[in-house]
Amino acid sequence: xxxxxxxxxxxxxxxxxxxxxxxxxxxxxxxxxxxxxxxxxxxxxxxxxxxxxxxxxxxxxxxxxxxxxxxxxxxxxxxxxxxxxxxxxxxxxxxxxxxxxxxxxxxxxxxxxxxxxxxxxxxxxxxxxxxxxxxxxxxxxxxxxxxxxxxxxxxxxxxxxxxxxxxxxxxxxxxxxxxxxxxxxxxxxxxxxxxxxxxxxxxxxxxxxxxxxxxxxxxxxxxxxxxxxxxxxxxxxxxxxxxxxxxxxxxxxxxxxxxxxxxxxxxxxxxxxxxxxxxxxxxxxxxxxxxxxxxxxxxxxxxxxxxxxxxxxxxxxxxxxxxxxxxxxxxxxx
Numbered sequence: 525x526x527x528x529x530x531x532x533x534x535x536x537x538x539x540x541x542x543x544x545x546x547x548x549x550x551x552x553x554x555x556x557x558x559x560x561x562x563x564x565x566x567x568x569x570x571x572x573x574x575x576x577x578x579x580x581x582x583x584x585x586x587x588x589x590x591x592x593x594x595x596x597x598x599x600x601x602x603x604x605x606x607x608x609x610x611x612x613x614x615x616x617x618x619x620x621x622x623x624x625x626x627x628x629x630x631x632x633x634x635x636x637x638x639x640x641x642x643x644x645x646x647x648x649x650x651x652x653x654x655x656x657x658x659x660x661x662x663x664x665x666x667x668x669x670x671x672x673x674x675x676x677x678x679x680x681x682x683x684x685x686x687x688x689x690x691x692x693x694x695x696x697x698x699x700x701x702x703x704x705x706x707x708x709x710x711x712x713x714x715x716x717x718x719x720x721x722x723x724x725x726x727x728x729x730x731x732x733x734x735x736x737x738x739x740x741x742x743x744x745x746x747x748x749x750x751x752x753x754x755x756x757x758x759x760x761x762x763x764x765x766x767x768x769x770x771x772x773x774x775x776x777x778x779x780x781x782x783x784x785x786x787x788x789x790x791x792x793x794x795x796x797x798x799x800x801x802x803x804x805x806x807x808x809x810x811x812x813x814x815x816x817x818x819x820x821x822x823x824x825x826x827x828x829x830x831x832x833x834x835x836x837x838x839x840x841x842x843x844x845x846x847x848x849x850x851x852x853x854x855x856x857x858x
Contacts, residue, residue, distance in 0.1 A: 525553060527630060528581070528609040530560040532596040534589045536617035537569045539728050543615065544577045546623035553634040558607070561617070562600040565589035570617075581607060592699040593682075601691055608840040613685045618728050621683035625722045629685045638718040639690040640710050643683030645724050652727050664744060668704065671752060672711040677719045679704060680744075690715050692832050692839075697751070700743050705751060712755045757821050761814025765807045772803030 531543060540561075548557065560581035561574045565588045574582060583603045585596040597614065604612045611630050615621045621643060632638040647653065647661035661680065669676040680703045686694075694709050696702045710717055753760045775796040782793060 525610045525634070526556040526558070526608055527551065527554045527611045527613065528558045528560050528604040528607060529613045529615065529626065530562060530581075530600040530604060531615055531617045532562045532564060532585075532593060532600065533566060533570050533574070533617040534564045535566050535568045535570060537566075537573045539619045540570065540573050540617055541577065542619040542725075542728070543617060543623055548623070548626050551627050551630065551634075554611075554630070558609075560600060560604060560607075562596040564592075564596045590699075594696050594699045594702040594705065597702040598696045601686075601696070605688070605691060605835070605839050609691075610688045611685055612688075612691060615683055619725050620727070622723065622725055625683070625720065626685075628720050628722075629683065632718045632720075633685055633687050637716070639687045639715040640706075640717045641685045641720050642678065642707075642717065643681050643722040644677040644719040645681055645683075645722060647678050647680075650724060652724075660741065664704075667748065668707060671748070671756075672708065674711055674717070675719070676707070679707060683722065692835050693828075695828065695831070697754070698747050700747065704744060704747050708748075708751045708755060753817075754824075755821070757817030758814045761810050761817055765810035765814065768803045768810065769807035772800045772807060775800030775803065 529547065531540070533540065536543075544559075547559070551557065558580040559578065560583060561570070561579050562583045562585050563571055563574075564585045571582055581603060583599050585592075585599045600614070601612060611633055613626055613629060615623065615626070625643060629641050629643060632641050647665070648658050650658065653661065661678070665676045665679040668679045680701070682703060684703075684706075686706075690710065693713050693715065694706050696705055698705050707717075779793045779796040779800070
């Protein structure tokens with residue numbers, strides 16, 4: 525079984541050695557451990573430092589950093605699968621997540637108990653987070669929990685392990701980040717998720733991905749809305765339909781109440797008929813769009829299934845076991 529530990533990096537020459545201090549060299553149940561960085565347009569010596577630390581794979585996500593963590597994650601996963609990874613661990617280059625927890629993170633996947641494991645930082649209790657950031661983290665996890673119906677402890681934690689089967693089924697659709705995206709997809713595709721309690725290291729720098737709390741809320745909220753519409757289109761459009769239908773019915777009922785029961789007293793409420801009629805028309809259109817979106821969703825599911833089958837045929841089945849690696853080294857030496 526082959527494990528690849530990947531680290532998205534942008535100018536991490538100072539913190540990358542800290543990440544590797546606690547990096548596991550051997551894990552029971554894992555035959556091969558390899559390291560991979562995703563260089564997202566670094567302008568310092570990140571790549572040179574990574575190679576000096578023994579990194580096996582360097583993936584370029586672009587010459588210019590655009591704060592697109594989702595794009596970097598997608599590039600890293602594609603390369604890891606091509607390299608034959610059975611499990612991929614994603615951690616951060618700023619040393620936020622202690623590398624000593626990697627073995628605990630992959631253990632449920634090795635034992636067949638989970639498809640995805642996520643490090644739970646208990647974000648509502650992290651002292652380095654401001655009170656507002658703590659509440660927003662908890663609120664965000666609560667929203668995802670309501671949408672999925674499953675316990676969600678730390679929705680935006682980037683310290684995760686994925687099985688090969690999970691990575692073949694998940695398709696990252698957003699460039700900004702991948703955490704919420706993959707979490708909702710995992711639920712919709714029946715993948716088992718486990719949460720592993722972790723602590724975090726002291727902050728080494730400010731986040732480069734999140735420029736402000738407002739930007740974080742705006743982008744994360746947009747991602748959630750888009751994914752919910754994608755994976756629950758009928759339910760989403762029915763909600764929007766109801767938002768227009770209820771006031772429309774109320775306004776029309778108000779007019780007819782005064783016009784019929786009060787014997788013509790509704791003649792001055794023509795505006796209720798106009799606004800109510802428009803609301804009902806919009807509600808009906810939303811209903812029709814919901815049906816069409818649901819049909820498209822079924823078609824997308826079939827396409828994704830075909831894509832998974834194609835990827836399984838194109839990619840190597842698994843990484844080499846330890847015996848094959850040793851024999852290969854002997855052949856090269858000989």
